[in-house]
Amino acid sequence: MRPSFSILFFTVMSGAGYGLWMIVGVALAMFWPETSSGEFLTLLRWPGFHIYGLAAGFLLVSSGLLSSLWHLGRPARAWRAFSQWRSSWLSREGVTAIFTFAPALGIAVVVAHDAWIMRTIGDEPVVGGTLWFTATTLAILGTLLAIGSVLTVFCTGNIYACLKPVRAWHNRYVVAGYLLLGIYSGGLLAWALCTLPHGHMRGTRWLLAGVVAAALAGALLKHFYWRFIDRERESTTGVATGLGHLGTVRSFEQPHTEENYLTHEMGFRIARKHSRKLRRIVVVAGFLLPAALALLAVFVPGSWRVGAWIALVTGMTGLFVERWLFFAEARHTVMLYYGAR
Numbered sequence: 001m002r003p004s005f006s007i008l009f010f011t012v013m014s015g016a017g018y019g020l021w022m023i024v025g026v027a028l029a030m031f032w033p034e035t036s037s038g039e040f041l042t043l044l045r046w047p048g049f050h051i052y053g054l055a056a057g058f059l060l061v062s063s064g065l066l067s068s069l070w071h072l073g074r075p076a077r078a079w080r081a082f083s084q085w086r087s088s089w090l091s092r093e094g095v096t097a098i099f100t101f102a103p104a105l106g107i108a109v110v111v112a113h114d115a116w117i118m119r120t121i122g123d124e125p126v127v128g129g130t131l132w133f134t135a136t137t138l139a140i141l142g143t144l145l146a147i148g149s150v151l152t153v154f155c156t157g158n159i160y161a162c163l164k165p166v167r168a169w170h171n172r173y174v175v176a177g178y179l180l181l182g183i184y185s186g187g188l189l190a191w192a193l194c195t196l197p198h199g200h201m202r203g204t205r206w207l208l209a210g211v212v213a214a215a216l217a218g219a220l221l222k223h224f225y226w227r228f229i230d231r232e233r234e235s236t237t238g239v240a241t242g243l244g245h246l247g248t249v250r251s252f253e254q255p256h257t258e259e260n261y262l263t264h265e266m267g268f269r270i271a272r273k274h275s276r277k278l279r280r281i282v283v284v285a286g287f288l289l290p291a292a293l294a295l296l297a298v299f300v301p302g303s304w305r306v307g308a309w310i311a312l313v314t315g316m317t318g319l320f321v322e323r324w325l326f327f328a329e330a331r332h333t334v335m336l337y338y339g340a341r
Contacts, residue, residue: 017059023187024053103144218286279325
């Protein structure tokens with residue numbers, strides 16, 4: 001199928017934003033409620049990783065969703081998609097996306113409220129009165145943020161996995177890939193944000209270990225996915241029409257004398273030699289190099305700042321190439337009616 005920049009930008013950037021929100025939510029739920037009073041007050045006083053993560057995730061998710069509107073024929077009618085949540089994964093994605101904004105805004109309101117109290121009244125009222133309440137509230141909101149992010153990316157993957165006419169999408173690897181690559185790209189962003197002033201978070205080593213594990217798992221998953229689509233059985237016009245048992249089926253006359261919407265959108269093909277080169281770029285730049293830099297950061301702490309941004313640039317570049325291949329290598333069954341294979 002023909003890759004569109006708007007859908008590439010949407011799936012990669014929104015996936016990275018939701019992946020980052022997953023990590024922020026888990027960090028709020030698991031690590032920060034256990035911080036001491038002094039550490040927690042520092043988190044409230046200065047913009048830390050949780051604020052950076054919320055802001056970066058908001059920008060990525062919002063820009064991705066806006067870019068998806070350009071992919072629609074009539075963006076002004078996008079609101080109607082929310083009414084079909086019972087049967088449409090696209091509608092479910094919109095509902096879960098809106099739901100996920102609620103805990104994200106709630107976290108921002110709680111942090112801004114307590115930071116305002118600290119700067120206007122002082123530290124003691126916060127420590128004595130609302131510190132426990134704030135930590136518990138952030139833990140609950142963080143859990144909801146992580147759950148909402150996972151559900152949204154899950155729905156995004158199922159938009160493509162539910163399309164039976166596209167064998168490259170209708171398989172068990174697609175949804176798992178969207179979830180895994182979302183968490184992986186979010187991990188790369190989280191690592192880069194930790195290098196900013198006051199951006200350090202508890203559990204940095206766990207984050208780096210997660211980046212390495214997600215990178216290796218992503219490379220392995222794409223290997224099996226590509227092997228699966230390369231073994232696609234030969235499809236013919238007889239298979240598409242259901243008339244193959246009668247003999248050889250071929251088009252008597254082309255249905256159109258010029259290109260139409262279906263042939264333009266569904267007839268895109270990429271040469272196998274180019275596909276192999278791009279797959280190598282995905283594996284090396286998208287997964288192996290960031291994994292090596294993350295391992296280096298674990299054993300050589302002085303390299304983690306520079307390595308974070310190199311890993312982010314190379315990793316996101318590889319993910320854009322991966323997503324381009326995801327669309328370019330997909331073949332819709334409808335093209336068999338036009339005599340194409």
